Amino acid sequence: MTIVSQRRIACYASLFTLVFALVLASPVRAQNANADAVPQKEVAAKLAYCEVCHGVSAQGFNGYYPIPRLAGQQIAYIENELQGFVEHKRTNNIMFNVGHVLSPAMIRALATDFHDLNPKPLGGAPKDMASAGEKIFQQGLPDAGVPPCASCHGAEAKGNDQFPRLAGQLYPYLVSQLTNWASERGETNSNVMAPIAHNLTPPQVKAVAAYLSYLE
Amino acid sequence: MHAWRSATAVGLRAAFLAAVLTAAFAGSGRADDVQAKLGYCKDCHGPSAQGYRGYMPIPRLAGQQPQYLENQLRAFIEHRRTNNIMFNVAHALKPGMVAALAESFRKLNPPPIGGAPLGLIAAGKNIFENGVPDANVAACAACHGPEATGSGEIPRLAGQLYPYVIKELTGWGHERGQIPARADTSAIMSPVAHSLTKPQIEAVAAFVSELR
Numbered sequence: 001m002t003i004v005s006q007r008r009i010a011c012y013a014s015l016f017t018l019v020f021a022l023v024l025a026s027p028v029r030a031q032n033a034n035a036d037a038v039p040q041k042e043v044a045a046k047l048a049y050c051e052v053c054h055g056v057s058a059q060g061f062n063g064y065y066p067i068p069r070l071a072g073q074q075i076a077y078i079e080n081e082l083q084g085f086v087e088h089k090r091t092n093n094i095m096f097n098v099g100h101v102l103s104p105a106m107i108r109a110l111a112t113d114f115h116d117l118n119p120k121p122l123g124g125a126p127k128d129m130a131s132a133g134e135k136i137f138q139q140g141l142p143d144a145g146v147p148p149c150a151s152c153h154g155a156e157a158k159g160n161d162q163f164p165r166l167a168g169q170l171y172p173y174l175v176s177q178l179t180n181w182a183s184e185r186g187e188t189n190s191n192v193m194a195p196i197a198h199n200l201t202p203p204q205v206k207a208v209a210a211y212l213s214y215l216e
Numbered sequence: 217m218h219a220w221r222s223a224t225a226v227g228l229r230a231a232f233l234a235a236v237l238t239a240a241f242a243g244s245g246r247a248d249d250v251q252a253k254l255g256y257c258k259d260c261h262g263p264s265a266q267g268y269r270g271y272m273p274i275p276r277l278a279g280q281q282p283q284y285l286e287n288q289l290r291a292f293i294e295h296r297r298t299n300n301i302m303f304n305v306a307h308a309l310k311p312g313m314v315a316a317l318a319e320s321f322r323k324l325n326p327p328p329i330g331g332a333p334l335g336l337i338a339a340g341k342n343i344f345e346n347g348v349p350d351a352n353v354a355a356c357a358a359c360h361g362p363e364a365t366g367s368g369e370i371p372r373l374a375g376q377l378y379p380y381v382i383k384e385l386t387g388w389g390h391e392r393g394q395i396p397a398r399a400d401t402s403a404i405m406s407p408v409a410h411s412l413t414k415p416q417i418e419a420v421a422a423f424v425s426e427l428r
Contacts, residue, residue, distance in 0.1 A: 052404055063358065064365075064370065065361075067358065093345070093355075094358045098347070
């Protein structure tokens with residue numbers, strides 16, 4: 001072989017190595033949920049848009065519908081719910097539209113930002129039911145097949161990974177979710193809640209919701 | 217002495233009566249006062265408060281959420297929402313009168329005056345129900361309700377005047393929330409109004425203006 005063609009082979013080899021390395025390092029190929037992959041300005045704009053409905057500091061908002069608090073929410077729970085909306089496992093047209101344009105990285109960035117917010121609860125629930133609600137939350141209703149909520153949601157209702165935070169959640173939102181559980185949520189990982197929601201009577205639902213809505 | 221005592225008694229009785237009457241009528245609008253004031257509102261806002269396309273578009277008040285009306289009147293008085301005509305109207309109203317007027321408007325239900333370009337309605341419906349997710353525009357229905365009837369402090373949009381909705385969305389930050397240190401609920405709409413394009417505003421305005 002001549003010297004020229006050896007050089008040419010070496011040149012092609014290094015070019016190939018460079019391209020190969022670039023492809024492996026490409027974030028597109030990785031498809032990860034790395035929150036740093038989204039420009040901060042875009043995340044801030046998207047967060048402001050979420051807060052139009054979900055309230056200042058994502059504390060929730062009593063609009064035509066009760067729009068839930070996202071502040072302090074578990075990151076894994078937010079991610080699961082957004083996925084549920086997009087896949088129509090959880091039925092909500094407005095949240096479907098919101099969710100299906102979000103990249104995994106954007107979802108991770110938003111969920112992290114929401115998790116870090118900590119405004120006071122919106123309040124407004126009837127206070128007289130709260131102590132009955134606390135009892136159900138901590139002890140459950142063994143005769144009715146209702147386990148203590150605290151066993152999965154935590155003693156302070158802050159949640160854990162896929163189990164959502166309930167502390168400070170809006171009273172009318174909690175009531176409507178527990179009352180209509182099966183009609184909105186399908187066969188997602190939240191089907192553990194279906195029999196529980198079903199076994200609670202309306203006064204019990206209101207009591208638990210009132211208690212939770214005041215927790216910080 | 218006898219004459220003095222009865223003059224005092226008459227005076228006291230008159231003063232007592234005046235006090236009672238003032239107390240009775242200050243807390244609530246007297247029926248004929250409310251009707252008179254309502255007639256005055258209707259001079260501009262239309263015979264059934266359906267709105268009026270005057271030199272400026274004057275909004276429909278019929279069927280409006282009482283809490284929203286009361287908040288706006290307060291905002292006019294405090295100059296958080298700038299409108300000289302409405303400032304003059306509002307600052308003369310006693311609290312009892314405001315509540316009575318708001319309740320009267322709530323009950324009115326004339327058909328929309330219409331007049332918007334009908335070809336825009338389909339696009340407007342899409343934005344109203346689904347928002348514009350790529351542009352960070354929330355679905356109007358999320359807060360205003362699926363039929364744009366509003367709730368509490370969130371206004372009814374159904375049947376609102378086409379040119380009025382355009383004017384409000386286009387100039388949101390120039391009229392409302394004028395005292396940043398005293399931010400009010402009008403701040404919620406700022407990002408939405410800001411993110412909508414002119415064609416999108418016209419489409420949404422056309423859609424809501426035809427709703428009953």
